[in-house]
Amino acid sequence: MANHFVLLLSALSVLSALANGSIFTPAINAKKVSHVSHAVMQGTNPNDVKGLAALQSQFSLLQSWTGDPCLGLITWLWIQCTSDPTTPRVTSLDLGSYGLVGSLPDFSSMDALQTIDFSYNLLNGPVPDFLGTLPNLQELNLANNDFQGKLPASILKNNNLTIVVSGNTNLCASDNSCQTTNTNNKPNSTPQTPSYSSTSNNGSSSKLPAILGASISIFLVFWVIVGIVAILHHKRKSAAVAILGAGSINGTPQGAAMNAQMTDHKGEAVANEQVMMDQQGHENENRNAC
Template identity: 50%
Template sequence: MAFHASLLFALPLLFLLSANGRSLQKNDTSERIELERALSSDNIKVRAVSLATDSYTGKTNYSDVLGLAALCTQYPWLLEDNEDPCLPPRWTWIQCNSDASPRVIELDLSSKILYGELPDFSTMDALQIIDLSQNGLSGLIPSFLGTFPDLQELNLAYNLFTGPVPDSLACNNKLKLSLEGNTGLLLSSSCSTSDTPSPTPNRNTNSGSTGSFRTPATSSRKKSKLPVILGSTISAFVVFWIAVGIFAIFRHKARTAAAVAEASSAPGQSNVPKENIPMEEIPMNARPNNMSP
C-alpha cells in the first residue's frame, strides 16, 4: 500500500516537471529566435552602412549608393545580396540607366512595409519615378522629395501622411503626383489649378490625385478680361460712327447730284418743282436768274 501511494504521488510530480521543462524549452527557443532575428537585423544594418563607406568600389554611382544605404539602414529588409545595386543581379526594387557608372532612375517601394518618417535619400538626384504607395509612412511629406530635378512621377497614395503638401510638389506642373488615400493632407492654396477649388483636407474622393493641387484664380482671370471687353466696346463705337459719317457723306453727294441733274434738265422734264430743291444744293452756274440770291 505504501508503494502504491508513493507511486500515485510521484506521477503528478513527474508530469509537472515535464510540463515545466517543455515550457522552459519553448521559451528558450523563442528567445533564441528573437535573438537571431535581432542579430540578423543588426548585421543587415552594418552591411547597409558599410555599403556607403569610402571603400565602396562598385560601378553604381556613389551618390545613389548613399541614398540606398539610408533606406536600407532604416528598412533593413530592403537590402539584397548583391553589393553593387545596379549590376546583375540588380536589386529588384530599383531601375538603373546604362551609364558607365549607372544611376538609379526609379524606386519601386510600393507595399514594402515601410513605416514612420522617410529617411533622406536626396543624394539620388537622377530619380525620375518614385513609388512609395501602400505603406505605413506617416508625418509630413518630406520637402526633399521636391528637390529631384528630373522627377516625373511621385506616388504617395494610401499612406498616413498629414499636413500641407509642399509647394515644391504641389506647384510642379510637370510632375504626376498621386496623393489619394492620405486623409490628413491639406492641399496647397498658393498655386492655382482646376484640380482643387480650395485648400481643404483630402477626403479620399474617387477623383484621382494624379496632378498638382492648386486653386483656380478666377478673379485674376476676370480682371484680365476687362481690358479686352473695354477695347472691343470702344472699337465697335468708333466703327459705328465712322459708318454713320460715310453714310452721311454719300447721301449728301447723292442729293447734290440729283439737284444738279434737275437744274440742268429742260423745263417741263422734271417732276419735282425747282422750288422744292434747297438753294444751297444747286450749283451757282445752274441756278436760274430768278433764283439768284
C-alpha cells in the first residue's frame, strides 16, 4: 500500500513539472514520501472533530471556522487543545456570549473536555444528561440562559464538577430549590410561588384589620372634637346675642321707644289726677256758696 502511495505521488510530481514546462523531474525519495504520508495522518482527534461538527451543525454562527480545529491554519478562538503535535485533543469550549440560540446538541464524544462555558447565550430546553458523564469535565458554566426543567442527576451527583446555573429562571437546581416548573416537560405540574411573595402577602393581610381599626378610631375622635367645638361656638354665639339684646333695650332706639311709652303712661296718670283734683275743688266751692 505504501509503495502504491509513493508511486502515485511520484506520478503527480512528474505531471506537475511537465505542466510547468520543466524538463527536469523532481527528486523524490522514499524518505520524503514517508514524511508527507505521516503529515497527512496528523490532525485533531476524530472524537473531538465529531462533537465540534455537531455544534457547528446546530449553531450556524460557528460554521465560519474551517480547517483542522487544533492544527489548521485558521485558529478556532472558541476551543483550546492539548499540545500533542500529532493528534491533539480539545480540552475547552469557550462559547460564552456567542449569541447561540436553541438547544444543545449531543457532543458527548468530546470526552477530553475539562471546561465548558455556554454562559450569556439564549440556550433553552433541558440540560443534557451527558454533561455530567464527561470523565474529565471540571467546570460547567450555563449561567444566564433559558434552560428549563431540572438538572440531571448525573450533574448533581458529580462531586468533581463545579457548575454555575444562575440566571436560568425556569431551571431547578434541586427539588428543594425549584421556584418555577417547566410546563413543557411536566404538563401536570403547577408553578410554585416563591416563598418571599407568600410571606409578604400574609403580612399585609394580617396588618389590614389593625390599620382599619386605627383609621376608624381617628375618624370618630375627629368628629367628636368637631361636635364639641360646634356646641361651644353655638353657646358663645347665644350669649353674645343675649348681651347685645340687653344693650339694645337700654341704649338703642328700641330702648328709647320703650322709655317714651312709659313716660306717656305717667303723663296720662298725672293728668287724670289733676282733673280729679279740679273736680273736687269745684265741688268744695259750690258747697261754700250754699
